[in-house]
Amino acid sequence: MTVGVGGGADMNARGALGKYGEELAARRLAEAGMTVLDRNWRGGRTGEIDIVARDGDALVVCEVKTRRDASFQHPMAAITPVKAERLRGLAERWLQEHGGAPPGGVRIDLVGVVVPERGAPVVEHARGVA
Numbered sequence: 034m035t036v037g038v039g040g041g042a043d044m045n046a047r048g049a050l051g052k053y054g055e056e057l058a059a060r061r062l063a064e065a066g067m068t069v070l071d072r073n074w075r076g077g078r079t080g081e082i083d084i085v086a087r088d089g090d091a092l093v094v095c096e097v098k099t100r101r102d103a104s105f106q107h108p109m110a111a112i113t114p115v116k117a118e119r120l121r122g123l124a125e126r127w128l129q130e131h132g133g134a135p136p137g138g139v140r141i142d143l144v145g146v147v148v149p150e151r152g153a154p155v156v157e158h159a160r161g162v163a
Contacts, residue, residue: 050148054099055083058144061156062086067093070131076123084144085127091137094124096162099146108145109157117141117163 059069062084071085084095096116098108112120124139141163147155 050099050101051097053148054144054146054154055097057099057146057154057156058095058097058158059084061144061158062093062095065158071127074123074127076126079126080119080123082120082123082127087135088140089137090135092124092128092135092139093142094120094127094139095142095144096120097144097146099148102147102149108147109143109159111145112141112143112162120163 055072059072062069065088067086067088069084069086072083074082074085076082082094083097084093086093086095096112098111100106100108120141124141128134128139140161143159143162145157145159149155
């Protein structure tokens with residue numbers, strides 16, 4: 034197989050891992066009683082919201098981080114102040130396109146997924162991380 038500029042097979046593997054993590058995250062949010070409204074919503078050049086959900090009367094912008102077991106950084110350490118600010122901006126854009134803020138306001142959550150080499154993945158949901 035030829036690997037081109039940009040990572041090739043490695044990018045495909047990472048993309049598949051990310052999609053798997055997002056699927057597990059969406060399932061976890063639904064099990065927690067949330068309604069998934071949107072997935073992989075692109076806010077132009079500013080980025081993407083992995084999952085937009087409703088939790089009662091609140092809108093939840095959810096960042097999903099998936100890591101292999103041996104990775105150097107735990108997924109729950111992924112929300113930096115810069116990332117939080119970008120997510121807030123994306124949430125504003127989503128709200129502008131979808132009728133404004135709900136009565137319960139907007140919350141930013143993080144779902145971290147760790148996929149071990151053997152055994153079941155570990156899914157953690159942190160509410161209101163930013």
